Amino acid sequence: MKTAQLLNYARDQWIAGDSAALADINSAIDGSLVAKTGSGGLDFAAMLHHARNVGGPALRRLTFHERARIIKGLGLAILERKEELYELNYLTGATRKDGWIDIEGGAGTLLSFSSKGRRELPDAHVLLDGALEPLSKSGSFIGQHIYTPLQGAAVHINAFNFPVWGMLEKLAPTLLAGMPAIVKPASSTAYLCEAAFRVMIDSGLLPDGAVQLIVGGVGDLFDHLTGQDVVSFTGSAATALKLRSHPVVQRESVKFVAEQDSLNASLLGPDAGPGTPEFDLFVKEVVNEMTVKAGQKCTAIRRAMAPAEHLDAVEAAIRERLQATKVGDPRDRESRMGALVSCAQRDDVRAQIAKLTAAGARIVSGDPDASPGVAGGAFLEPILLRTDDPWHASAVHDVEAFGPVSTVMPYKHIADAVALANRGMGSLALSLFTYSPGAAREFIQGAAAYHGRMLVLNRDNAAESTGHGSPLPVLVHGGPGRAGGSEEMGGVRGVKHYMQRTAIQSTPAMIAAISEQYIPGGPKHVIEQHPFRRRMSELQIGDTLKTPSRTVTLEDIEHFAHFTGDTFYAHMDDEAAKASPIFEGRVAHGYLILSFAAGLFVDPDPGPVLANTGLENLRFLTPLYPGDSMRVELTVRAKSLKSEDTGVVRWAVEVFNQKDELIATYDLLTENVP
């Protein structure tokens, strides 16, 4: 361990906490001293001020795509130095496999957010929310919701169990949104978080003030929060309640995002008796969730439910696997399960097990008083409990033993299973093992309101499934009620927690200027040179090509119908078309309009437009009859850089008839030379 005392990172400086007020952090493996830590002497108000006045403005000057590229660089930097982190990971009691979830899972979350950001957010400073709302007859007064970054600091308070992933899953959406963060890891594993944080600082990618670190208490930080700040917390329900009840959080309406303990359930479907693939998958997953990270996962399965007639078989199969699980030094390749984070945490888990047994659950595998592994370490055997009366043993739905502990229990039928699953009063993750679509529908529809993420696993998806316990950056992580009532991640959804939504009312020209995009009805600049002859950097938002018009004849329609095989009545049968409530006679195919539109606006020579990569938001608004003519206005709506060598241009394509009525509109995406 190279750092005997962990350092805070405040106002772009590494700062040691007061030496008089340091706490010891001990190794989970043998109790030896790993580091001392503390944040005494930090000026917390000044840290918030620095985030708001230095970090925030620097991040907000960048576009979503520029920030996404920084986030990718941070993920790659962590991967490059991952072995340093794996060495520290062992001291937390975690095996290499556990560490993979934390370290590479954390870096992967950064990479995933970076790619989502570049694909789904504009290369701009403002994010549009939903469609434009017409508010007047002539279209001069419209409404548009937009998101802009909050102008305070995001305070991240993280749990001990995933010191790297826990930091990065919050940092990725925060930085992508354009908000600076102050990170406070849990003390017991702060040395691993500090090391990962150092890698990010060493990368030199982050602007000043973008991130700060507190390796100790938060002092009077909460007294200085405002409504532009966000607190994002992971940990116990008790701490969450204390922090969200802070008078300043209440008075200033500080956004508070909470992930807290939950009694996640897993269910064996009514169809999945012994001998089915789903039975085996269920047993394997329950054991996996009990032993990965020694069960210290917010999503771990605490309640394993099975049809009453299969409960004995489930218990026996889980016990058999648990008893073959070697608990020991996480550095030892033979060990399948390492230690809990600390002896204090093990004492807490033992106390919770005692509450479960006092409520009538009985231990059917493992001895909570045994001390396997290394002397002085925080090791515990996995403990399986069983209750045959989950309807009255309410502790099994309320008491969370945050370790390698789970309780098996019976259910009678699906409605009963729904009631028991929901009895946890809100959870982060639930899994159902079934091959019956009917059972899945009945169960999920009955229980989804109580659970943040639900996995239906069976023989068809098991090989590729990421499993019950893995939150994914593209899916929401969070849950109602007891789980904290919040959501994190979920791709762009998670970014919006760090932004403010504002309804803007104005003219199309103003909304276009504000949002850095072309908006229908907004200003267009007709250009002389064909826009396909311009590199992306030479194109301006609003640059427009107006094409000549062409007449569409009946012969064109018939030729297209026979050539493509699309002889739908509306194009070929005049009488039937007239009889329809929509058409006055035969009409041109929508696909013919698209093809002729391309024929009108395309410039054929190679580059700088390299390829057509798709159409979006296509609408056919007015029928085009034989003899009508059509013309196109092609306008640069938005541009973004995809890589150093390619960019993406989003073009607004508007097709008009001879009466200047809009007959079709869509976005065309092209890949361009930047």
Ligand code: NDP
């Ligand atoms: P805590 O709630 O005690 O701590 C969580 C975080 O809050 C830590 O960073 C802790 O820092 C910090 N914290 C504690 N008190 C304050 C305070 N007054 N002001 C500011 N920050 C504070 O949870 P633990 O990590 O100790 O875990 C305890 C329980 O939480 C577990 O047994 C489990 O039930 C649950 N848990 C839930 C998780 C989830 O994701 N849902 C994950 C991990 C735990 P410090 O360490 O310095 O005290």
